[in-house]
Amino acid sequence: MGWYQKLRQYFPPEEMKKKEQMEALLKQNPHYKKEETDSYIMLYGEYSDFIFVDYILVDKEKRGQGIGQRLLEELKAKGKTIILEVEPVDEDDPDTVKRERFYLSNGFKRTEHIRYYRDVGETSPELNRMELYYWSPQGEVDEEVIREQMVKAYEDIHHYQYEEYFDRWEPDPEKLIQYTPDAPEQQVHYLEQGDDHDPDQPQV
Template identity: 50%
Template sequence: MNWYDKLNQYFPIEEMKSKEHMELLLREKADIYYKDEGSNHVLMYVEMDDFIFIDYLFVSKEARGQGLGHKLIAKLKEKNKPIILEVEPLDYKDSDTQKRFRFYEREGFTHAESIGYRRRSLATNKINQLEILYWSPTNESEESIFEKMKTTYEEIHTYKDKDLYGQSYSDVDEVLTFDQHGDR
């Protein structure tokens, strides 16, 4: 199974970029968009001068609990930049979301309480709400994380969206919101 099929099998359709989109990023944004792939994992990430954004992290069921996810995150932490990612909201009926939150919690990630993220999926036309988690070696402010997320959205998520999907994603200011008081 190729790297895209592994991701596509694991992530909900609303969260998946097309294979064409990801291959385009790997080609045309090769200076910032990377793929780290092994027999039991796929890690797609963006590395900017001042932060890292994890686009997708997949560890196969066979390798879970063996420290592979920890090793991949540790390798990114060595770069000493804030690391940001999006996750599905915690759902107590879904053990996968609980495990995911616990994993990132153990890795030292913080839930960005003041950042709201609601994006319409071009694949399903449904509103997809995600939570922003981040790790920072320097006590980064949520406002700074918010600005970095906006950059990611504009540079990566909506890259050539009209060409790729026949329509554009919503404007960044409709998708990402910042609430000083943390009650989005």
């Protein structure tokens, strides 16, 4: 089974890019990298001052052997801020609880003032609420900086050749990733094409 099929078996459709899009990223985007062994698959974007982790998948037969922790340590050794996106914790979904516990135990912090919605799914045009976690060799980092870095990764990776691979309008990452320290929680949703509102503006 190929690496893309393995990712599709594990990650929900709304978190998966199209296969052709990911292959183009690996061939044409110098920042995007893939590491693959029999034990794991990791895809990430590396920039001068930060790393964005796109996917990490450890083979189910190899879990519990510290592979995920080792991969994070290898990224930390590069001496750059690391950003990753995680499904919000759902107490009824043990996997989300374990995932958060894993990243927190490895020194990652969840951003408190970034409201983030993602649209990269192969099959779903809906916006998906995600949480951002980060680790930095400097410890605490201004979340406005994290937000700026994530916008760059979103534009460069999630929206790579977007119009070529998705038959829908391209939302603005500047609006999907917002630094809102004083704003109450709000729900963002897509507009249907043909709506009278600005199609680039997520509605709240």
